[in-house]
Amino acid sequence: MKIAIIGGGNMGGAIAKGIAAGSLVPASDLTVTAHTQQTLDKIKGYDPAIRTTLDNREAVQGADLVVLAVKPWLLEEVVKEIRGGLDYRKQAVASVIGRSSFEELGKLLDNGSGVMPVMYRIIPNTAISLGESVTFIAEQGAPKERLDELVSIFSELGQTVVVKEPMMGPGTSLASCGIAFALKYLDASIQGGVELGFAPEEARAVVMQTMRGALEMMNLNGTMPQTEIDKVTTPGGMTLRGLAAMEESGFTEAVKAGLFNSK
Ligand SMILES: NC(=O)C1=CN([C@@H]2O[C@H](COP(=O)(O)OP(=O)(O)OC[C@H]3O[C@@H](n4cnc5c(N)ncnc54)[C@H](OP(=O)(O)O)[C@@H]3O)[C@@H](O)[C@H]2O)C=CC1
Numbered sequence: 001m002k003i004a005i006i007g008g009g010n011m012g013g014a015i016a017k018g019i020a021a022g023s024l025v026p027a028s029d030l031t032v033t034a035h036t037q038q039t040l041d042k043i044k045g046y047d048p049a050i051r052t053t054l055d056n057r058e059a060v061q062g063a064d065l066v067v068l069a070v071k072p073w074l075l076e077e078v079v080k081e082i083r084g085g086l087d088y089r090k091q092a093v094a095s096v097i098g099r100s101s102f103e104e105l106g107k108l109l110d111n112g113s114g115v116m117p118v119m120y121r122i123i124p125n126t127a128i129s130l131g132e133s134v135t136f137i138a139e140q141g142a143p144k145e146r147l148d149e150l151v152s153i154f155s156e157l158g159q160t161v162v163v164k165e166p167m168m169g170p171g172t173s174l175a176s177c178g179i180a181f182a183l184k185y186l187d188a189s190i191q192g193g194v195e196l197g198f199a200p201e202e203a204r205a206v207v208m209q210t211m212r213g214a215l216e217m218m219n220l221n222g223t224m225p226q227t228e229i230d231k232v233t234t235p236g237g238m239t240l241r242g243l244a245a246m247e248e249s250g251f252t253e254a255v256k257a258g259l260f261n262s263k
């Protein structure tokens with residue numbers, strides 16, 4: 001599958017890096033565009049075989065899948081630029097834009113011919129660059145074998161979850177924004193560790209290994225977090241005092257507020 005990624009920034013670049021490292025799409029079948037040459041040079045650093053160009057119209061020529069990965073406010077401009085050069089019978093269009101919809105994308109792509117392309121919404125998280133993404137995919141009009149092919153590509157880069165469109169927003173909050181939310185906990189822990197007397201680098205190493213251990217216990221034991229929390233928490237002990245203070249400060253509600261307000 002030949003793939004053109006329009007906008008090789010944090011997300012588009014991470015997708016390119018991940019796909020180029022995978023086995024299903026040769027790097028030479030990937031074309032990435034950006035606004036500046038500096039970004040394209042960075043993309044070449046991932047794999048020199050990735051094709052790069054500042055010309056979006058040139059990039060989409062011959063692509064089986066065009067992935068739109070620009071900031072939301074640039075979507076309309078970019079679609080208008082490439083629309084005339086697309087053959088909707090052969091070329092599918094995917095949006096990775098966080099808050100978009102098939103309805104909105106369809107309106108922008110409508111060229112009055114009555115033919116619409118197969119459309120996808122694909123929301124990975126930035127860990128796709130190292131093959132550890134959770135990627136939500138929804139489709140509109142895709143034949144099963146084409147969806148399966150797309151899922152195979154992204155499944156090499158972490159877990160893929162195919163959903164109906166209404167779950168794309170919640171999926172984006174939990175997994176894509178979720179990377180930032182998880183890191184926010186780690187950041188707070190490191191800050192706290194420094195205030196407890198550790199050097200920042202020491203606190204970073206301790207917090208990372210603690211998080212790794214917590215995840216691995218859940219993974220190996222097949223448990224929910226509370227089961228592992230119970231194993232740590234001595235009645236009347238230190239952990240209980242800490243957990244109570246966290247909840248008094250609204251920890252669980254704060255995390256949920258982050259999820260609910262991001263979608
Ligand atoms: N970051 C994330 O974790 C996630 C992001 N998304 C979505 O991905 C999209 C991009 O976000 P993100 O990658 O963070 O943003 P970035 O700003 O990092 O990337 C946007 C890219 O678009 C390029 N660009 C700007 N104008 C044009 C143009 N006219 N033609 C082609 N390329 C252009 C920029 O080029 P240059 O670098 O040269 O300026 C930049 O590389 C957003 O819509 C966001 O909702 C979705 C899920 C997760």
Ligand SMILES: O=C(O)[C@@H]1CCC=N1
Pocket residue numbers: 097098099172176177
């Ligand atoms: O913050 C955003 O809007 C994008 C979408 C999900 C992650 N980043």
